Amino acid sequence: MFDVATMLLVIAMALTLTRAVKGPTLYDRILAVNVHGTMTVLLIAVAGYLVDRPDFLDLSLTYALLNFVGTLAALKYFKHGHLGEGS
Numbered sequence: 001m002f003d004v005a006t007m008l009l010v011i012a013m014a015l016t017l018t019r020a021v022k023g024p025t026l027y028d029r030i031l032a033v034n035v036h037g038t039m040t041v042l043l044i045a046v047a048g049y050l051v052d053r054p055d056f057l058d059l060s061l062t063y064a065l066l067n068f069v070g071t072l073a074a075l076k077y078f079k080h081g082h083l084g085e086g087s
Contacts, residue, residue: 002050006043013039030074037067 013036020032041060048056077083 002046006046006050009039009043009046013043026078027075030071030078033074034067034071037063037071041067 016032016036016039020029020036023029023032041064044056044060044063048054048060073083
């Protein structure tokens, strides 16, 4: 059952990568990369369950936080042209 979930996640990740490459606007591409990162978190969690390694959940939560912060940083950069007030 989890093997089927893994295969479906990989297929969905391939579809989000095609949207990230062919997205009509920049924001569609950023959203596709964010969704791809979320699916990567799910894939890490499922893989951790399959190999009986519960510490993979810590890795997936860390990756989820990095994905969130990275998406916010990319959106701020593309909106304002910089990430902060510099000299």
